[in-house]
Amino acid sequence: MLEGWGRMRKSVSLISMLLAFVAMAGEGHAAISYQRLDGAPGERGLVIKGVFEFSDDPMKLVDEYRQYQADYISFDSPGGNVVTAISFGRAIRALNARTLQIRAMECASACAFAFAGGVERFAEPGSIGVHRVSLSDDVPMDNKLAVSSVQSLTGDIIGYLTDMGVSPNLLQLSLSIDSTDIRYLTAAEMRDWNINTPENMPSPQESGSPPADAAPQVSAKPADMPSADPSAPEEGAASPPGDLTTEAIDFANRYNDEWSKDSASALAFMKSVYADEVSFFGTSVDKDVVLKDKAAFAQHWPERIYSVKPGSLTASCAGKCEMSGVVEWFARNRDTGRTSSGMAEFSFVWNTASLQIESETGKVLATDKGAKAPDRLIDQWIGLDDICRGSLDREGVKTLQACKRRDELGPLLDRLDWCYGREGEAGMDWEWHKCDANSRRYAE
Incomplete structure (x- = not known):
């Protein structure tokens, strides 16, 4: 498996080169179609293209995958019907197939759920986009039925993500993004939520030196992960x-x-x-x-x-x-x-x-x-404050880091006239707000 995943990482470079020679023109809202990418032996890719529609049959994917004997599946899709995308994801899992995504091709909205079907997954940062799932405007329904449908769909998505080993945080994030907007996932989010499957990635010692035609490999240690050396x-x-x-x-x-x-x-x-x-x-x-x-x-x-x-x-x-x-x-x-x-x-x-x-x-x-408020920065401060005040390891390195960073961020928010708490309030009632005459100010 490790050997196969190593080939998959190299395929990122391979796809990028093939895209220069393979026409990827699609019809904006056409039914799902398939594009074969012919690379070196053992590097065959199958691209799922187009919008997921209710009428699309995942068995066609199964037939195409088996006939071509593909080594991985990629996507060039802006999304579409969530239920259909999930059915494609389950078909991908049944095939025991890998999924791979690069920035040069789009995998947004419902496509993210299809991608999650891969038994091994790798996506470049910024290649997977999410936003709020919405019901079709073409289907009239009363409010009660709409609420019931949303609840049922949400439950189905959570169950599917759990089955695929992906954190439900993916759905939580998508629900926070307006359906007219799009939010692309970072490397940290894809790692932390197991959208990528880093546990299957070989270490430099296991994989050996990369071949000359492989994508550049960077041995980077995520800064928030414990070091192998306790000191x-x-x-x-x-x-x-x-x-x-x-x-x-x-x-x-x-x-x-x-x-x-x-x-x-x-x-x-x-x-x-x-x-x-x-x-x-x-x-x-x-x-x-x-x-x-x-x-x-x-x-x-x-x-x-x-x-x-x-x-x-x-x-x-x-x-x-x-x-x-x-x-x-x-x-x-x-x-x-x-x-x-x-x-x-x-x-x-x-x-x-x-x-x-x-x-x-x-x-x-x-x-x-x-946006009229620095909500992202306030959320950062709150998260750091939770670690700083809530940790049992008061002298631990991470706790001290969180306290230090919190106290650096606070004055920056203060400078833009955002304050934490008001004079005379109990500490438990302090909240971030637009500064006024009674606000507590961070000491510079």
């Missing part, structure tokens, strides 16, 4: 001399904290941390180009909070450090009255000799339309 530092802890991975993680946190300060301070920091030449979102540019971009953004959004999502940072260091993570933000322009809120992935290549960024890229994962 090794965790995210946010002081790093011993030579611990470049921890230094890289500290740098990524500091970068976003500095960017959250007033524009003059933030831009001064940016000037100090970029190399003279930077690969900036895939284009090699002079440092001045990067700084002008940052300055223009700061002028447009003079008040900002950017905070790395706890546990999302990973880093791999060998002379230079490659780091990536998820950052959540809230920004405001008092003059225009506009606000911006959302979540994005970011990646840096950081030169540990010069302590400068040589490469930066990223992708917006979600935007919160019409």
Whole structure:
């Protein structure tokens, strides 16, 4: 199984190359069809294309999969009928088939449930999209029947995800996203909710050196997972001399904290941390180009909070450090009255000799339309506060990290006029709110 999963990881690169030669044109809302991807021996892929409709028969998938003797199943689908997608997922599980998804092809909405049918699953960050499941507008029903139908469908989805070994958090997240919007899953979410199946991934020692034509392999330790070495530092802890991975993680946190300060301070920091030449979102540019971009953004959004999502940072260091993570933000322009809120992935290549960024890229994962409050950052603070105050291990590293990060995030929220508690209130009644004359203020 490990050998097969290793081949599956290499197939990410293989599919990307094949897409340059295989026409993937589809009819926007056509019935499900199938696309065969012919690769090297043992690397045959079968792509399920189109919108899942009630009339689609998963037995056609079974026949196509067996005739082609595919090694994995991928998707190019914006979603469709949830019940049909689940039936396809169960057919995939009955076939004992693997599922694989790359960003170059879409798997959104109901398609995410079909993907979950894979006995082994791998999806690139940002390749699986979710939003709220809705009943068809074409089927008239009264309110009582609508409620009953939603409850029944929700139960079916939870039962299916449980059977597939996927956390019901996937459904919980999808219900929080409006059906007119889309939210793409991060690497951390797919790992934590077992959408990807990392327990089947071979270690570098098991898989050996990757072949020359394989996708680049990065040995990155998730920052929120315990280290194999009990003495090794965790995210946010002081790093011993030579611990470049921890230094890289500290740098990524500091970068976003500095960017959250007033524009003059933030831009001064940016000037100090970029190399003279930077690969900036895939284009090699002079440092001045990067700084002008940052300055223009700061002028447009003079008040900002950017905070790395706890546990999302990973880093791999060998002379230079490659780091990536998820950052959540809230920004405001008092003059225009506009606000911006959302979540994005970011990646840096950081030169540990010069302590400068040589490469930066990223992708917006979600935007919160019409957001007027920094809800994402408040949720971060609440989660950190729960760990800080609720942990039985009061002197534990993770507890101390959570307390430290909470007390760094609080003043940033305060600066945007969001306060925690009011004077005279009992501590148990404190809540985050728009600051007023009676609000408690964080000490800077």
